[in-house]
Amino acid sequence: MKTAIDWYSLCVIALFLKMFAISAYQGFYRLSRRTFMNPEDAQVFNKPPAEAEVPQVQRAAKAWLNDLENIPIFLGLGIAYVLVGASPKAATWLFSTFTVARILHTLTYLLGLQPWRTIAYAVGILCLLGMSWNIGAVLYGLG
Numbered sequence: 001m002k003t004a005i006d007w008y009s010l011c012v013i014a015l016f017l018k019m020f021a022i023s024a025y026q027g028f029y030r031l032s033r034r035t036f037m038n039p040e041d042a043q044v045f046n047k048p049p050a051e052a053e054v055p056q057v058q059r060a061a062k063a064w065l066n067d068l069e070n071i072p073i074f075l076g077l078g079i080a081y082v083l084v085g086a087s088p089k090a091a092t093w094l095f096s097t098f099t100v101a102r103i104l105h106t107l108t109y110l111l112g113l114q115p116w117r118t119i120a121y122a123v124g125i126l127c128l129l130g131m132s133w134n135i136g137a138v139l140y141g142l143g
Contacts, residue, residue, distance in 0.1 A: 004091035008078045011099040015071055018103050022060050022067070025110070029056040056110070063109040067102065070124060074098055077131040086134040094134070098127035 029035075035050045035057075036042040042049045053061065081091060101124035108117035136142070 002088065004082045004086065004088045004095075007088075007091050007095045008082055011078070011095045012075065014099050015067075015074070015102060018106060019064070019067055019071070022064050022106060026057045026060045026064075029054050029060075059110055059112070063106045066105065066109070066121075070121075070128075071102065073128055074102075074124075074131075077128060077135065080135050081131050084135055084138045086131075086138050090130070090134055094127045094130050098124050098131075101127065 030041075030053075033054050034045050034047055035054050036045070036047065037050050037053060039049045052058075078095060081094075101120045105117060105120035105124065108114075108120055
């Protein structure tokens with residue numbers, strides 16, 4: 001893989017698989033505990049609807065929401081990065097580091113590990129800032 005679009009594509013796939021894994025994690029805990037908040041889901045198992053999600057599902061839902069705040073920004077910046085022709089070498093590091101940081105953020109969120117969750121979040125944000133810097137540098141002739 002030599003181009004920024006190669007790294008971008010690989011990271012998009014990895015982020016999709018990570019988010020799919022969160023969904024599977026939630027489904028596993030709902031099914032294994034037979035705890036469903038939606039009446040139609042509970043009815044399939046002849047159970048009353050639950051008043052609350054199990055703790056594992058709640059944590060996974062919060063990690064999912066955090067992804068929805070950060071991954072779309074990565075997707076947009078990544079496309080802009082590729083389209084303006086910013087540094088492919090920096091893309092390797094920025095894209096892959098962001099992806100690893102998001103994976104670590106999810107794992108530390110699910111396990112309740114601080115300060116590691118915040119550190120993983122901050123690393124991801126720094127990558128987004130680095131991408132923004134590189135895009136701006138190309139647009140304003142600085143890079």
